[in-house]
Amino acid sequence: MKFPGSIHSKLPKVGTTIFTVMSGLARETGAVNLSQGFPDFSIPERLVELTHSYMRKGLNQYSPMQGAPILRERLAEKVEELYSAKYDPETEINITAGATQAIYTAISAFVKEGDEVIIFEPAYDCYDPAIEIHGGKTMYVQMNLSGELIDWEKVKKLINQRTRMIIINTPHNPSGRVMNAADMLKLQKLTDGTDIIILSDEVYEHIIFDGMEHQSVARFPKLAERSIVVSSFGKTYHNTGWKIGHVLAPKELMKEFRKVHQFNVFSVNTPAQYALADFLLEKEHYLELGAFYEEKRNTFLKLLEGSNFKVQPSEGTYFQLLDYSKISDEKDTDYAVRLTKEVGVASIPVSVFYHEKNEDRFLRFCFAKEDETLEKAAEKLMKL
Numbered sequence: 011m012k013f014p015g016s017i018h019s020k021l022p023k024v025g026t027t028i029f030t031v032m033s034g035l036a037r038e039t040g041a042v043n044l045s046q047g048f049p050d051f052s053i054p055e056r057l058v059e060l061t062h063s064y065m066r067k068g069l070n071q072y073s074p075m076q077g078a079p080i081l082r083e084r085l086a087e088k089v090e091e092l093y094s095a096k097y098d099p100e101t102e103i104n105i106t107a108g109a110t111q112a113i114y115t116a117i118s119a120f121v122k123e124g125d126e127v128i129i130f131e132p133a134y135d136c137y138d139p140a141i142e143i144h145g146g147k148t149m150y151v152q153m154n155l156s157g158e159l160i161d162w163e164k165v166k167k168l169i170n171q172r173t174r175m176i177i178i179n180t181p182h183n184p185s186g187r188v189m190n191a192a193d194m195l196k197l198q199k200l201t202d203g204t205d206i207i208i209l210s211d212e213v214y215e216h217i218i219f220d221g222m223e224h225q226s227v228a229r230f231p232k233l234a235e236r237s238i239v240v241s242s243f244g245k246t247y248h249n250t251g252w253k254i255g256h257v258l259a260p261k262e263l264m265k266e267f268r269k270v271h272q273f274n275v276f277s278v279n280t281p282a283q284y285a286l287a288d289f290l291l292e293k294e295h296y297l298e299l300g301a302f303y304e305e306k307r308n309t310f311l312k313l314l315e316g317s318n319f320k321v322q323p324s325e326g327t328y329f330q331l332l333d334y335s336k337i338s339d340e341k342d343t344d345y346a347v348r349l350t351k352e353v354g355v356a357s358i359p360v361s362v363f364y365h366e367k368n369e370d371r372f373l374r375f376c377f378a379k380e381d382e383t384l385e386k387a388a389e390k391l392m393k394l
């Protein structure tokens with residue numbers, strides 16, 4: 011079939027996401043798929059049982075637009091315990107269809123034609139198109155992946171009357187780096203006295219290593235009062251396909267967020283919300299998640315010891331950047347395709363997380379995989 015008119019694309023430069031492309035290529039070629047970020051192991055059995063039980067109990071109709079009350083209450087308790095922050099479950103917490111929807115809705119609710127939004131590159135790929143489609147202008151700050159992560163002087167220079175939002179992401183995809191308390195305090199100082207909203211993408215909040223603590227904006231009261239905090243159950247409970255997340259925000263911001271949320275999603279899968287509310291009580295799951303993935307990271311790196319890849323330290327998330335410059339000087343997008351087709355390991359080329367050409371030679375590998383999967387991949391990578 012063919013549309014008979016001309017298409018006036020709102021996103022002319024946007025194609026299919028790299029995650030879809032590389033996962034598709036991995037499927038086609040039978041390569042070990044360490045590209046897209048999802049676990050290849052099962053979700054906790056109890057979570058499956060709980061979901062079934064709520065379906066059988068008849069909780070199969072629309073949940074409230076804000077999310078199941080019990081889930082919001084338990085999240086409020088969790089956030090207070092972890093970050094000493096008080097959010098009212100009625101007015102300051104909302105359940106979303108994953109973090110992607112939360113981010114899109116937040117941008118949609120606040121970014122207007124001509125507004126500027128500061129993001130840090132390499133940047134997760136859903137921020138920029140959402141800004142563009144609402145007529146906003148993305149202002150880019152390059153991060154230093156191998157040293158002090160953010161040069162806040164650069165951020166300061168970009169801030170002006172048009173700056174509506176700053177989007178941060180810690181622990182950071184794709185680099186695996188994390189922001190520290192000093193970063194947060196600098197951000198707080200820079201935004202103090204402005205109308206700037208912080209959109210804080212914290213989907214990997216529980217996946218942090220080597221004794222470090224996640225520095226949620228929620229821990230910093232002066233930052234929390236201007237922030238929308240985004241989380242994803244998918245990353246925490248190994249169920250990325252459920253697409254359920256949540257946001258925390260002061261009530262004035264939440265009011266605006268909900269105006270949009272009610273018309274682009276309205277509400278989220280009901281039985282899954284009740285199951286998650288119960289499973290949240292099993293705190294050891296998220297409290298031990300960092301150690302679980304730290305072991306995965308260590309296993310992957312041990313398997314690669316002596317390889318020709320240079321390791322970029324991963325402090326959090328379930329991603330590992332590997333520098334392949336000793337092996338090839340091809341562009342990372344070409345090399346990632348060749349690695350998938352000829353070597354049999356799919357990864358993500360990091361240059362796609364930049365708006366302009368990037369000459370780094372990094373590939374991102376996801377280690378949220380069974381040890382056997384990591385072993386299979388490493389065996390192939392060790393031959394290079």
Ligand SMILES: Cc1ncc(COP(=O)(O)O)c(C=O)c1O
Nearest residue numbers: 108109110134183213242244255
């Ligand atoms: C940094 C970051 N933000 C947001 C998301 C989207 O999360 P969700 O699957 O809950 O929409 C991801 C998923 O990979 C991510 O890595």
